[in-house]
Amino acid sequence: MKTRKLYNRVSLLRxxxxxxxxxxxxxxxxxxxxxxxxxxxxxxxxxxxxFRISEVLDKPVNFIFSAEPMKSLSDIAFxxxxxxxxK
Amino acid sequence: xxxLKLNSIHFMLxxxxxxxxxxxxxxxxxxxxxxxxxxxxxxxxxxxxIISFYFSYFKxxxxxxxxxxLEKLDERELKIVGKTSRLSYAxxxxxxxxxxxxxxxTEWRINMVFTSALIYFAHIxxxxxxxxxxxxxxxx
Numbered sequence: 296m297k298t299r300k301l302y303n304r305v306s307l308l309r310x311x312x313x314x315x316x317x318x319x320x321x322x323x324x325x326x327x328x329x330x331x332x333x334x335x336x337x338x339x340x341x342x343x344x345x346f347r348i349s350e351v352l353d354k355p356v357n358f359i360f361s362a363e364p365m366k367s368l369s370d371i372a373f374x375x376x377x378x379x380x381x382k
Numbered sequence: 383x384x385x386l387k388l389n390s391i392h393f394m395l396x397x398x399x400x401x402x403x404x405x406x407x408x409x410x411x412x413x414x415x416x417x418x419x420x421x422x423x424x425x426x427x428x429x430x431x432i433i434s435f436y437f438s439y440f441k442x443x444x445x446x447x448x449x450x451x452l453e454k455l456d457e458r459e460l461k462i463v464g465k466t467s468r469l470s471y472a473x474x475x476x477x478x479x480x481x482x483x484x485x486x487x488t489e490w491r492i493n494m495v496f497t498s499a500l501i502y503f504a505h506i507x508x509x510x511x512x513x514x515x516x517x518x519x520x521x522x
Contacts, residue, residue, distance in 0.1 A: 325456035338458050 298339055302365045306334040308352045323347040393438035394513050397506075400431040401499050408495040444509040444516070463508070466515075470507035477503070 309319050309330075316334075320327035323344060332338035333348075340348065340360075349356045366374075407424045414420070439445035448463060455463060478500070485492065 326459060329456050329458045332458060341457050344457060 299362060300336060301339045301360055301362060302336055303333065303360045304354075304365060304368075305330070305348060305352070305359060307368065308354060308359065309334075312352070319348075319351060322351045390438050390442045390513050393434045394510055397431060397434035397438050398510075400427045400434060401502065403427045404431060405496050405499050409493065412493060438513060439506065439509045442513060442516075444512040447512065448508045462512070466508040466511045469511055470504075474504045474507055 305319075309316070316330045317327045320330045323330075324347065325344070329338065333340060345356050345360055349359055352359060404424065404427045407420055407427060411420050411424060447459070448466065450459075452460065452463075481500070484490070
């Protein structure tokens, strides 16, 4: 079965909380290189790993992972700001 | 970095070539009279084989990677090991069948060195596949 590409915000959320790849890797129980592959979206994690990442980054799984390209957080904030102005 | 990756492939080829020459030289040594030239060339190929093994598999970490216990591998690494083992099994089957075919149509005789080389080949094949695949990506 050919798997589809999954998009994620792992790198962004990890950097936001000031965590290194190695620290994240230790907490989720993988090799630090696997974190690199995940962040470059070259590897799709298992459901178990996705939940472990979600627990460490303290964000829901559907906020971290998506089957469609993700909007940047600045775009989301800008849209919210724009919608706030129009209301 | 690129040069280092190219070197690991060169050392891998050197390792296979030295293995082939070890087998051929041993065959000559067995069939013909022991001469210093053949004996020293056999020693030379064994040394070359050990050195190339160190630089192609041991230093690059591929040997350790494919021989690490499954409990110590994460899910991505398990996938890689599974894929390389599967591919190496297919390659080894084809090579072994080709050798058996050649042996059946020629008068070559199998010796212990040849058998050992074949076992080594089966054992090292997953690491060789990783060396080839990781020309661009690093393993360790």
